[in-house]
Amino acid sequence: MFKKIIALLIIVTLVSCSSGKPVIATTKKAAAVQKPRVATTKKGTYSKPIGKKYPSTNNTTEVIESTSKTVVTYDLINDYVAEYKDIAMGNMKKYGIPASIILAQGILESGAGKGDLAVSANNHFGIKCHKDWLGESVRHDDDAAQECFRKYPEAAESYRDHALFLVGKNRYATLFTYEKDDYKAWAKGLRAAGYATDPKYPDKLISYIERYNLHQYDCQVTGRDYKPFEKSVSASKSTNPKTNANSNDPNLYEVQKGDTLYSISKKFNLLVDDLKQKNNLSDNTLSVGQRLIVK
Known part of the structure; x- marks a missing residue:
């Protein structure tokens, strides 16, 4: 009898040990589940912070319309000028085309490098x-639809081809009779020679030259003194006679450097289209010193 009791105890003990094994297996499974969390942490170590490399100091925008419609900022245009001014001055020295005209055309035609063709x-x-x-x-x-445009391996080649294009076409010969730094004559001459069909093309080029002080690069080439542009006599007059009123008139606003129709419309709680209608504006081009009716 005593032996049977001992044998029974041994069997119970063996059964108890076997029933504990699932607990060990569960622990291993739980440990395996933790691995993806470790991998996620490591991945996070290599993630890059979100942010702009070059913070913008002026985010006011304007729309450039040429071969495509492009929204640009004041800073973006300045960056474009900084990138291509040396090429423009080099072309002025070599081919006799004003650097200011080259840069203004580049801004307008390429949407400051952000247009579709650029x-x-x-x-x-x-x-x-x-x-x-x-x-x-x-x-x-x-x-017209699907017209053929030239493609270049790099932007510098586009700048070179632009100079060769003007030099090599007889219809642009008159341009080279103007003074090298007479950007107004060049702007009007380009339109007259058929470079663009837009009747406002000369005004747009002149506006960019004067707003972004591009004439300084002509002066660097010619060695002449440069005086930063402040106000345009032609631009300070609107087609509406009311803009000739006293500068303290609360109904008028004088365009400042960096202003756009959008920023001005927000300032005076207007729609852009209403602002254009009040001032008989056909496009979004503004010039420093220009007076706009805002009330």
Whole structure:
């Protein structure tokens, strides 16, 4: 009897030990579940902080319309000028085209480097293929659907081809009879020679030159003294006679450097279209010193 009791106790003990094994397996499984958490932590170690590399100091915007419609900021245009001013001055020395005109055309035609043609084809001047073009090309809607535009391996080639284009075409010969730094004559001459169909093209170029002080690069080439532009006599007059009123008139606002129609409309709680209608404006181009009716 005593032996049977001992044997029974041994069997019970063995059964108890076997029933504890699932607990050990569960512990291992739980440990395995933790591995993805460790991997996630490591991945987070290599993530980059979100933020702009070059903080903007002036985020007011304006719309540039040429071969495409592009929204740009004041800072973006300044960055564009800083990047290409040396190429523009080099072309002025070599080909006799004002650096200010080159930069203003680059800003307008390429949307300060952000327009469709500039991004897809490094074409900063909206130059179409024409019969003598043997290089690569892209198709883009302009005056007609899917027109052929020149494509360049880099933007510098676009700048070089722009100079050769003006020098090599007989219709632009008159431009080279003007003074090298007479940007107003060049702006009007380009339109007269057929570079652009937009009747406002000269005014737009002159506006960029004067708002962003691009004439200083002409003066660096010619060695003449440069005086920063402050106010344009022609731009200070609106087509509406009310803008000739006293500068203290609360109904008028004088455009400051960096202003856009959008920023002014927000300041006076107006719609952009209403602001344009009040001042008989056909596009979004503004000039420093220009007076706008805002009430």
